[in-house]
Amino acid sequence: MKNLLPQNLIRLAEGCASPLFVVGGSVRDFLLGYPLGDKTDYDITSPMREEELLSAAEKCGFLIRAVYRHTGTVKLEDGEGRGYEFTRFRSDKYIRGEHTPSETFFTEDISLDARRRDFCANAVYYDIKKGCFADPLGGMEDIRRGVLRTVREAEKVFSEDGLRLMRLARISAETGLSPDEECLAGARQNASLIGDIAPERIFAELRLLLLSDLKHGDAEAPLRGLLILKETGVLAKVLPELTLGDGMEQKRAYHDHDVLTHSLLCVRHAPPEIRFAALLHDVGKPFCMLRDGNFHDHDREGARIAEEILLRFKAPRKLIEETVFLTLNHMCDFDCAMREGKVRRKIVRIHEQLPALLALKQADFSACKGDLSPAPTVVKWQNILIKMQEEGVPFTLRELAVNGRDLKTAGVPEKLTGRMLDELLLYCAADGSRNGHAHLLRHARILMKSEMRNW
Ligand code: ATP
Ligand code: MG
Numbered sequence: 001m002k003n004l005l006p007q008n009l010i011r012l013a014e015g016c017a018s019p020l021f022v023v024g025g026s027v028r029d030f031l032l033g034y035p036l037g038d039k040t041d042y043d044i045t046s047p048m049r050e051e052e053l054l055s056a057a058e059k060c061g062f063l064i065r066a067v068y069r070h071t072g073t074v075k076l077e078d079g080e081g082r083g084y085e086f087t088r089f090r091s092d093k094y095i096r097g098e099h100t101p102s103e104t105f106f107t108e109d110i111s112l113d114a115r116r117r118d119f120c121a122n123a124v125y126y127d128i129k130k131g132c133f134a135d136p137l138g139g140m141e142d143i144r145r146g147v148l149r150t151v152r153e154a155e156k157v158f159s160e161d162g163l164r165l166m167r168l169a170r171i172s173a174e175t176g177l178s179p180d181e182e183c184l185a186g187a188r189q190n191a192s193l194i195g196d197i198a199p200e201r202i203f204a205e206l207r208l209l210l211l212s213d214l215k216h217g218d219a220e221a222p223l224r225g226l227l228i229l230k231e232t233g234v235l236a237k238v239l240p241e242l243t244l245g246d247g248m249e250q251k252r253a254y255h256d257h258d259v260l261t262h263s264l265l266c267v268r269h270a271p272p273e274i275r276f277a278a279l280l281h282d283v284g285k286p287f288c289m290l291r292d293g294n295f296h297d298h299d300r301e302g303a304r305i306a307e308e309i310l311l312r313f314k315a316p317r318k319l320i321e322e323t324v325f326l327t328l329n330h331m332c333d334f335d336c337a338m339r340e341g342k343v344r345r346k347i348v349r350i351h352e353q354l355p356a357l358l359a360l361k362q363a364d365f366s367a368c369k370g371d372l373s374p375a376p377t378v379v380k381w382q383n384i385l386i387k388m389q390e391e392g393v394p395f396t397l398r399e400l401a402v403n404g405r406d407l408k409t410a411g412v413p414e415k416l417t418g419r420m421l422d423e424l425l426l427y428c429a430a431d432g433s434r435n436g437h438a439h440l441l442r443h444a445r446i447l448m449k450s451e452m453r454n455w
Helices: 007-014 025-031 049-057 110-115 139-145 155-159 163-175 181-189 191-196 199-210 223-231 235-237 259-267 273-280 285-291 300-310 317-331 340-349 351-369 374-391 406-408 414-429 437-449
Strands: 020-024 042-046 061-068 071-078 082-086 092-093 103-106 125-126 132-134
Touching: 020 025, 020 406, 025 042, 025 125, 025 139, 049 071, 049 082, 071 406, 092 110, 103 406, 110 235, 125 139, 155 163, 155 181, 163 181, 163 199, 163 223, 163 235, 181 191, 191 235, 199 223, 199 273, 223 235, 223 259, 259 273, 273 300, 273 317, 273 351, 285 300, 300 317, 340 351, 340 374, 340 414, 351 374, 406 414, 406 437, 414 437
Parallel strands: 042 082
Antiparallel strands: 020 042, 020 125, 061 071, 071 082, 092 103, 125 132
């Protein structure tokens, strides 16, 4: 493993009198056979005091980014901009459910440090100077067998820190390690403790889980993680609106799965950019079924509920907007009955979001019956889009053959130019050959005489 570590880290270890270990994700992933790359996060640890580390780090040209003395944590950055998190060997005491320990004791005993961690596979240490592993809890054997086991009695480990419930699903998703029965049972018993964790932290873990295939390239990763959240009851605490769809039957002709399973499978078939929308696109279905006895309007209700959920998670505004848009529009032309003229106008209106919407439609289609062939609506819309491109249909105001100034010169009142430009853009959607300067000015005059009076 030593050959793969950053040279700066090796120099730092050699500059310390005490041993310095790599621990956590990088050691686990190395033992799993995954490559250590530029993005690898190195967690380092040692029985030494922070002072010893700080002076060695300064001598080696590291920047000290932060020092938290109560937990013995130091954040470092080497000359190449790579970050490291150092934690001194310690043992933690928790108040039930709180993420931060109530008391911390520093120790020289590596097995005490191992036992304050979450999973044995995350508690394998690599002694950088000696070039050998230290494995106080048998984590290497777990990794070999492909299992995730808690460092102590599972019920206790999860009761101390609800965030571990999310880490269990996320790490299992990323690594392919499967929780053993005791681990799952301990998580199940403590599922409600997720309620004590800040929504931002839950969101960060959920996001990593939904993108877990990107870590080591395993396409099944996000679904694996979601199923663990479901199985442990954590999903019902985090996304109760979605798990109301568990066991909720759908029309057999179109669906092989209940509403919840379909939503999870949709994530499996969706590209990374739209995973939240894939998860939430049908979140309105349980609500509508329980209120009305049918799924009508589930797109509109779903968009409202998806927004509520993402606001609760304090998700970034852009993600909320995209997810709400996609949820609201995912049923658009689901039966391929929309006339071409209307599809063309819709394509122009939502031009920027079109790739995401088509990707969601494809994922939604494939998640219904496992059919990976192109979805009929997607094929239809893509063909129309190609025709429009060949005709030279403008999709943005910049591509339109007239601009605001032209319209002003032609006598369109200034306060109406914006609206008029939008109208002209939609007018061109039907036929790209309409996008000529004279043609559009003529049409603008017609609109001024007729429809504009109602604007
Ligand atoms: P990644 O590959 O995503 O970095 P990681 O396992 O290294 O995964 P980190 O958050 O970097 O995760 O944490 C480093 C190590 O610290 C973990 O491997 C684990 O040993 C310990 N750890 C982190 N968070 C917790 C927690 N909430 N409870 C117990 N131990 C934890
Ligand atoms: Mg890490």
